[in-house]
Amino acid sequence: MATKSNMKGFYKQKKTGISKKKASPSASLGSKVTQPSALISHAAPDLKDDYDEQEELLRQFDLNTAYGPCLGITRLARWERACRLGMDPPKQVESLLKGGKVRLDSLWDGRI
Secondary structure, three states: OOOOOOHHHHOOOOOOOOOOOOOOOOOOOOOOOOOOHHHEEOOEEOOOOOOOHHHHHHHHHHHOHHHOOOOOOOHHHHHHHHHHOOOOOOHHHHHHHHHOOOOOOOOOOOOO
């Protein structure tokens, strides 16, 4: 019969010259780590853009893939296409877009 042996102790290796360093915490939105002054402009962190609730609603519409792709098409045309296809897009988006006080281009227009 085979005897029970301690394989972990037999093959235990020690590496020399390597020290374990703790990773420094990275700055992210809501973290307590301070940012260097180069990343702060106008006394506000650059982690979040300044936009209102209307633009936030339109950005959420842009990011929702249920209404089809948003590249190469205006927000209003995308909303109308989704409505024609029976996808039931939010009525608030239509009222904002037809009001004319918001950007008609999608979030990704000019970035990709």
